[in-house]
Amino acid sequence: MDMLATKTTWLAIALFFITVVATKISRWKSNIHHLSTRPLPPVVNVLALLPSLFKKGFGVTINDLYTRYGSVFTINLLGPKITLLVGPDVSAHFFQGLESEISFGNFAEVTVPIFGQEVLYGVDAATRSEQVNLMLDILKPSKLRSLVDPIFQEVEVHLKEPFTLF
Numbered sequence: 001m002d003m004l005a006t007k008t009t010w011l012a013i014a015l016f017f018i019t020v021v022a023t024k025i026s027r028w029k030s031n032i033h034h035l036s037t038r039p040l041p042p043v044v045n046v047l048a049l050l051p052s053l054f055k056k057g058f059g060v061t062i063n064d065l066y067t068r069y070g071s072v073f074t075i076n077l078l079g080p081k082i083t084l085l086v087g088p089d090v091s092a093h094f095f096q097g098l099e100s101e102i103s104f105g106n107f108a109e110v111t112v113p114i115f116g117q118e119v120l121y122g123v124d125a126a127t128r129s130e131q132v133n134l135m136l137d138i139l140k141p142s143k144l145r146s147l148v149d150p151i152f153q154e155v156e157v158h159l160k161e162p163f164t165l166f
Contacts, residue, residue: 041072041083049075062086 044065052061062084065073071087112122120128137143 041074042069043074043076043081044069045076046078 049061049065052064056064065084066086071090072083072085074081074083111120116122120131123131138147
């Protein structure tokens with residue numbers, strides 16, 4: 001009986017070792033195929049961009065990065081990294097691809113319940129483009145300055161009323 005237990009233990013150890021080795025080899029092989037011979041895009045730290053963002057604005061800063069690093073570069077946001085594709089040569093697929101080919105993944109599933117069926121990703125591309133242009137027009141500094149007084153008055157009126165949740 002003791003001999004059977006010893007053989008079973010050694011068999012279990014051998015199977016475990018073979019499984020671990022096979023898993024390591026398969027993961028190693030799958031990582032080799034993902035390696036590319038192309039170099040990674042240059043990485044820019046967001047802290048280095050802050051002075052330029054405040055002085056020149058977002059569009060000019062991105063244009064400066066485009067002239068300095070080319071059409072593909074990565075911005076490190078103190079942890080998460082965003083790779084930007086600037087220009088028609090690298091982003092042509094996004095403008096020429098069909099709506100069915102360009103997937104937003106779960107993005108639309110999240111935004112439609114938040115904003116409603118008639119805002120952004122709940123509508124067709126032409127309406128979405130019109131809504132985005134309207135938002136960009138409203139967010140211009142001159143437009144925002146003109147809206148400060150009405151917003152301030154509305155907040156004052158709202159805060160004078162008794163607060164209720166519903």
